[in-house]
Amino acid sequence: MRETQADQAKISTPGEQAAASAPKPRRPKPKSMVLLGEQTEALFENARLAKERGEKVGWSASIFPQEIPETLGLNILYPENHSAGIAVRHQADPFLQKCEGALGYSNDLCAYAKVNLVYASVLNEESEMELPDGGRLVKPDFLLLTNNICNQLTKWYENLARELDIPVFFIDTCYNPSDYVTESRVRYVRAQIDQLIRDLCEFTGKSWDDERFKEIMEISRRNSYLWERSYNLMDCKPAPLSGFELFNYMSAMVCNRGKESSTAVLEQLNAEIEEHIREGTSTFPTEEAFRVSWDGIACWPYLSHNLRTLKKYGVNMVASSYGKAWAINYEDLDGMARAYCFASTNGDNATTMIARRLEALKKFGCEGTIYHVNRSCKVMDCQMMEVQRQLSAQAGVPFASFNGDQADYRNYSEAQFETRIQGLVEIMKQNKEAKADD
Amino acid sequence: MIPMGLWGGQAELKLAKSYLPAFACPIMQADMEFGLNGTYEGLSAVIIPTICDTLRCMTQNWRFGVPTIPMIPIVYPQNRKSPASVDYLISEYETVLTVLSTVTGKMMNEAALCETIEIYNTHNAMMREFSRAANDHLDIITPVERHTVMKSAFFYEKSEHTAIVPNIVENLKTLPAYCCPDKRVILSGITCEPDELLEILRENGLCVVGDDLAQEMRQYRTDTPEKGGGGLRRLALQWNNRYGCSLIHELGKPRGKLLAELCRENEADGVICCLMKFCDPEEYDQPYYEADLRAGGYPCLTVEVDHLNAGYEQIRTRIQTFSEML
Numbered sequence: 001m002r003e004t005q006a007d008q009a010k011i012s013t014p015g016e017q018a019a020a021s022a023p024k025p026r027r028p029k030p031k032s033m034v035l036l037g038e039q040t041e042a043l044f045e046n047a048r049l050a051k052e053r054g055e056k057v058g059w060s061a062s063i064f065p066q067e068i069p070e071t072l073g074l075n076i077l078y079p080e081n082h083s084a085g086i087a088v089r090h091q092a093d094p095f096l097q098k099c100e101g102a103l104g105y106s107n108d109l110c111a112y113a114k115v116n117l118v119y120a121s122v123l124n125e126e127s128e129m130e131l132p133d134g135g136r137l138v139k140p141d142f143l144l145l146t147n148n149i150c151n152q153l154t155k156w157y158e159n160l161a162r163e164l165d166i167p168v169f170f171i172d173t174c175y176n177p178s179d180y181v182t183e184s185r186v187r188y189v190r191a192q193i194d195q196l197i198r199d200l201c202e203f204t205g206k207s208w209d210d211e212r213f214k215e216i217m218e219i220s221r222r223n224s225y226l227w228e229r230s231y232n233l234m235d236c237k238p239a240p241l242s243g244f245e246l247f248n249y250m251s252a253m254v255c256n257r258g259k260e261s262s263t264a265v266l267e268q269l270n271a272e273i274e275e276h277i278r279e280g281t282s283t284f285p286t287e288e289a290f291r292v293s294w295d296g297i298a299c300w301p302y303l304s305h306n307l308r309t310l311k312k313y314g315v316n317m318v319a320s321s322y323g324k325a326w327a328i329n330y331e332d333l334d335g336m337a338r339a340y341c342f343a344s345t346n347g348d349n350a351t352t353m354i355a356r357r358l359e360a361l362k363k364f365g366c367e368g369t370i371y372h373v374n375r376s377c378k379v380m381d382c383q384m385m386e387v388q389r390q391l392s393a394q395a396g397v398p399f400a401s402f403n404g405d406q407a408d409y410r411n412y413s414e415a416q417f418e419t420r421i422q423g424l425v426e427i428m429k430q431n432k433e434a435k436a437d438d
Numbered sequence: 439m440i441p442m443g444l445w446g447g448q449a450e451l452k453l454a455k456s457y458l459p460a461f462a463c464p465i466m467q468a469d470m471e472f473g474l475n476g477t478y479e480g481l482s483a484v485i486i487p488t489i490c491d492t493l494r495c496m497t498q499n500w501r502f503g504v505p506t507i508p509m510i511p512i513v514y515p516q517n518r519k520s521p522a523s524v525d526y527l528i529s530e531y532e533t534v535l536t537v538l539s540t541v542t543g544k545m546m547n548e549a550a551l552c553e554t555i556e557i558y559n560t561h562n563a564m565m566r567e568f569s570r571a572a573n574d575h576l577d578i579i580t581p582v583e584r585h586t587v588m589k590s591a592f593f594y595e596k597s598e599h600t601a602i603v604p605n606i607v608e609n610l611k612t613l614p615a616y617c618c619p620d621k622r623v624i625l626s627g628i629t630c631e632p633d634e635l636l637e638i639l640r641e642n643g644l645c646v647v648g649d650d651l652a653q654e655m656r657q658y659r660t661d662t663p664e665k666g667g668g669g670l671r672r673l674a675l676q677w678n679n680r681y682g683c684s685l686i687h688e689l690g691k692p693r694g695k696l697l698a699e700l701c702r703e704n705e706a707d708g709v710i711c712c713l714m715k716f717c718d719p720e721e722y723d724q725p726y727y728e729a730d731l732r733a734g735g736y737p738c739l740t741v742e743v744d745h746l747n748a749g750y751e752q753i754r755t756r757i758q759t760f761s762e763m764l
């Protein structure tokens with residue numbers, strides 16, 4: 001018999017908020033989460049202290065080659081992750097209202113951007129609002145931008161740069177319509193990396209050290225490996241964790257990928273998962289009747305509702321695209337150019353996307369896919385219907401979609417989510433029965 | 439080959455709904471529908487620049503949804519300050535050429551390319567000249583007429599259009615200048631269509647004296663340099679010289695200044711921002727240029743452009759109020 005454990009302790013945040021917001025746990029918080037909380041605290045505190053010392057602090061896009069600022073010893077914060085934190089704590093409302101009100105933005109825009117643009121204007125004393133975290137995302141002196149996730153980030157950062165009157169250090173990573181990175185892209189991206197290192201050194205007064213870079217690259221590689229490994233351990237049947245819990249650890253990769261503190265968090269996490277496997281336990285709170293994959297960003301404002309509903313039907317989410325999101329392995333700056341050019345949605349032309357998902361569905365023994373139609377995010381949605389159709393046909397696995405948003409709580413219906421999950425469960429059940437009959 | 443512009447149109451969405459969510463812009467929705475329902479049959483290929491997130495995805499939707507019309511993606515560089523962007527863009531152009539050659543069995547040669555660049559530059563100059571000349575004849579060149587001249591460029595062979603437009607300009611110049619009692623506005627945005635929308639401007643005593651529309655004058659603002667290397671290199675340099683476009687990364691949010699300058703040059707009373715529905719690149723620019731225009735003393739009205747939606751009553755009222763306010 002497997003032990004089942006209460007779930008609510010574990011659905012807290014995409015990481016940075018873990019320490020601050022988690023409801024009272026019924027079981028002791030795993031040590032990995034404690035370490036993660038400390039890491040998050042350190043990230044914000046170090047940035048604050050650096051600011052106090054008069055050092056320059058930056059904000060960065062989440063899939064920027066952070067090995068660069070890490071090598072330079074710069075303090076960097078991550079708006080996407082921060083906005084997700086605000087959303088998961090149900091604090092986004094005043095930001096969204098102000099963004100669409102006083103700041104005059106369309107409600108069509110990405111809610112991460114909306115939250116952050118307001119946050120920035122408050123830091124800049126152009127808007128008034130009490131910041132729910134007291135302003136710990138300190139005002140930046142520069143921005144680090146890549147467009148390998150989406151084009152909205154480019155526009156969002158243009159606006160931040162104008163609002164805060166600060167420079168943007170930009171690596172244009174060029175979307176890949178082909179299944180590989182063309183050599184012309186590698187040359188262009190590499191040239192930008194070289195220039196960016198020079199410009200950033202000049203701006204911050206830091207100097208580049210090749211040896212340090214190699215060390216950071218090594219740490220980063222180890223962290224990517226540990227991250228992927230923790231996801232891969234979910235292939236055990238039943239899975240050792242309630243899959244949503246892994247979302248909590250994202251900040252170790254988004255904000256601290258080149259740090260040894262992430263190695264500690266992820267080694268601990270791997271050890272905890274292995275222990276579950278050894279002991280035959282799981283943190284999934286009920287019997288794992290169905291295994292599914294999750295497509296798209298988490299629906300942060302309704303994570304608990306998602307989990308409660310899935311639990312009700314014994315559905316465990318054992319695979320998501322986050323598993324390979326930071327599998328950015330390379331050995332030198334050319335390799336870095338190639339890797340970041342193919343990272344995230346930049347490498348998601350439909351064939352690559354389908355191949356990646358097909359592999360995951362097989363590896364993790366998924367019986368269905370839940371696909372989050374994320375109102376904020378055109379880049380992840382506008383080709384998804386065709387991808388899901390082909391994927392479902394090739395894998396013989398059904399999918400259900402639901403409307404949501406990664407940060408705007410207004411774009412979700414609990415009833416719709418439940419109905420869609422019910423429908424999916426029904427088909428998965430029939431498939432299971434048919435298989436049993438064979 | 440004759441390049442044509444695919445700017446969507448008034449369509450009833452049926453097939454596109456299986457490819458795009460409801461919050462993709464109306465241009466892409468209509469383009470997808472026309473691709474799927476055969477309206478675009480006859481095209482040898484479609485070139486899709488991935489300059490926004492929706493367009494990125496469109497490359498993939500087209501690839502699978504409309505396999506009878508080959509899709510050629512092009513990924514323009516956005517870090518134009520990087521000198522390496524030029525060689526990169528040349529290689530993108532070369533990829534486009536390779537696919538075009540495969541599709542058509544024809545090869546490009548340098549002389550033909552240089553000649554074409556010259557025609558395009560002449561055409562740009564003609565369109566700018568037309569835009570200026572039209573302002574003295576706003577009785578004839580109504581908003582709809584102006585738009586028709588602009589849009590027709592996408593459906594003629596360039597040399598043909600380059601020959602027609604000077605005729606229009608010459609004919610206008612033979613007429614006495616018309617002293618227009620109407621208010622003068624500049625249009626900004628992606629497109630200002632369909633004609634019903636432009637008619638509302640006229641009904642409310644507004645005439646268009648200039649524009650910053652992606653479909654219209656943004657096409658003609660920047661010439662290809664005459665020097666700087668072979669044809670492809672010069673075309674790449676032209677991309678790097680473009681400015682004031684929401685789809686090209688630029689710091690400082692320069693559109694407010696650009697629009698104020700357009701107002702000054704054309705003695706415009708205000709700006710109408712034609713905000714394409716669900717067009718996020720434009721939506722990020724709009725609050726800044728609107729604020730900058732206001733600060734510069736130019737009133738600005740934002741209307742939502744959605745040619746898939748037939749209802750114009752609300753827009754009519756808002757344009758009327760704006761016109762009265764001017």
Ligand code: SF4
Pocket residue numbers: 080110111112113149150151152153297376377378379380406
């Ligand atoms: S949620 Fe989508 S649109 Fe927003 S920053 Fe992320 S990738 Fe871009």
Ligand code: SF4
Pocket residue numbers: 463464465466489490491492493628685714716717718719720
């Ligand atoms: S730029 Fe705007 S109008 Fe053009 S395809 Fe993208 S979203 Fe649509």
